[in-house]
Amino acid sequence: MPIRRSALAPEKPKPKIPELVKDIIRISDIVLEVLDARFIQETRNKELEEFVRNLGKKIIFVLNKKDLVDMKQKAQEIIGMDLKPYFFISARKRLGIAKLRRMIKIEAKRLKSERKRVNIGIIGYPNTGKSSLINILTGKSSAKTGADAGFTKGLQYIRLTAGIRILDTPGVLPESEYSSSDPEAIKKQSKLGGRTINTxxxxxxxxxxxxxxxxxxxxxxxxxxxxxxxxxxxxxxxxxxxxxxxxxxxxxxxxxxxxxxxxxxxxxxx
Ligand SMILES: Nc1nc2c(ncn2[C@@H]2O[C@H](COP(=O)(O)OP(=O)(O)OP(=O)(O)O)[C@@H](O)[C@H]2O)c(=O)[nH]1
Ligand SMILES: [Mg+2]
Structure with a gap:
């Protein structure tokens, strides 16, 4: 059932990393952080990455929306950015997906010798294309997507192949942007898609x-x-x-x- 967006509800203070996202990271074996290829540094969430790393889990960086950038320029820009491993993709144009899927399967296969099921958690800044990526990876439109930040609200599992599950999460804002009413922060969030038009x-x-x-x-x-x-x-x-x-x-x-x-x-x- 589609989850209703509560865009008009008053803004309540939210925990910095929502419990739901923490829970999904805890049960994930591999974590994909989806970044916007246009704004790689700005959509990165170091606190979230630290939380993942402290649990001893691997992060794969997915730079989505490559259809919107000049790849020559980007290749230069990411040198020395400490994003290993990374994949440039476009969920919309279906670019780079096969390579990423292969990598996920290789990693999952390694882990599957130790457990029955492998969970892949998809995390990131709001509106970077997490749900779109899941739909493309699984070939189903089961993860709800939308242009508004915060579109994904609850827990969503999607089966990739036998024994591999993908878990979608709601987008998380970095601590520095959390409940900020400063005009510069609002401009930035709107530009990155972290703030919905209604707000x-x-x-x-x-x-x-x-x-x-x-x-x-x-x-x-x-x-x-x-x-x-x-x-x-x-x-x-x-x-x-x-x-x-x-x-x-x-x-x-x-x-x-x-x-x-x-x-x-x-x-x-x-
Ligand atoms: N140009 C372009 N747009 C994309 C791409 N992937 C997703 N989008 C658009 O970005 C918007 C957000 O996509 P979602 O998949 O809902 O993003 P999300 O990260 O799940 O968003 P939240 O759940 O709100 O955090 C939608 O309007 C998508 O159509 C891409 O590769 N290229
Ligand atoms: Mg989503």
């Missing part, structure tokens, strides 16, 4: 943040020349899409949210 009070501010770092790519995507100015972009796009309020003024809020949604859905290549 963004000032979408124009977020678009301003996106334009500060990626104006060229965003303007190209919409075919609008805005000279890096978020207001100009919103005004023009709102007119183009006919997102208008009474009196014919552009509905800036709606237009800004539309841009954030495209960004979080991974439609804009950078």
């Amino acid at each position: 963004i009070r000032d979408p124009e501010m977020v678009v301003t943040g996106l334009m500060q770092s990626h104006a060229k790519e965003i303007e190209k995507y919409y075919g609008i020349h805005a000279g890096g100015d978020a207001e100009v972009l919103i005004e023009n796009l709102g007119r183009k899409k006919r997102f208008l309020k009474k009196g014919g003024l552009v509905d800036e809020d709606r237009t800004a949210k539309f841009i954030i949604r495209d960004w979080q859905k991974g439609r804009i290549r950078i």
Whole structure:
């Protein structure tokens, strides 16, 4: 049964690493940390990695959404990043999946001599594509996916092959971003997809943040020349899409949210 999202519920303080995620890590034999290839360092969660390592478990780094990045540039960027082993993949475009699946099976086979069943836990920052990866690996659409952060809520098991189970987890924010109301933190979370559109009070501010770092790519995507100015972009796009309020003024809020949604859905290549 699909789990209802409680996007409108008041934000309650959450534990830093949710108990559910800790439990899944505890029963996992191998852990895959899914990172966004666009923002590798920013979506990494060192506390979570430490928790896994302290339990003596191996981490495989999965750099997802490679369809959105320039691979030549990325190959340079990750040198010396201490990500071993790592796999660049695209769950959306089905790139790099066979290689990753092979690696998982080899690791699992090694462990299977010691136990009946091998559990693979999938962890990571919200919205990096954990559930999408599971669907691609298993060839089923059993793990629910969605553009909103925090889409995966409960425990989900999916069978990979006989004796190998994959466990999905809800995305976890790093401690430094936890319940922050600082505008810079909100901009960052929205850019990384760690904050859902429903909880963004000032979408124009977020678009301003996106334009500060990626104006060229965003303007190209919409075919609008805005000279890096978020207001100009919103005004023009709102007119183009006919997102208008009474009196014919552009509905800036709606237009800004539309841009954030495209960004979080991974439609804009950078
Ligand atoms: N461009 C691109 N988008 C992707 C890729 N993989 C996933 N996405 C998109 O990223 C968004 C999040 O995907 P999910 O699989 O729900 O991410 P998740 O990590 O399970 O998210 P939470 O459960 O909320 O933490 C969706 O809009 C996906 O379509 C990819 O390889 N490329
Ligand atoms: Mg999910």
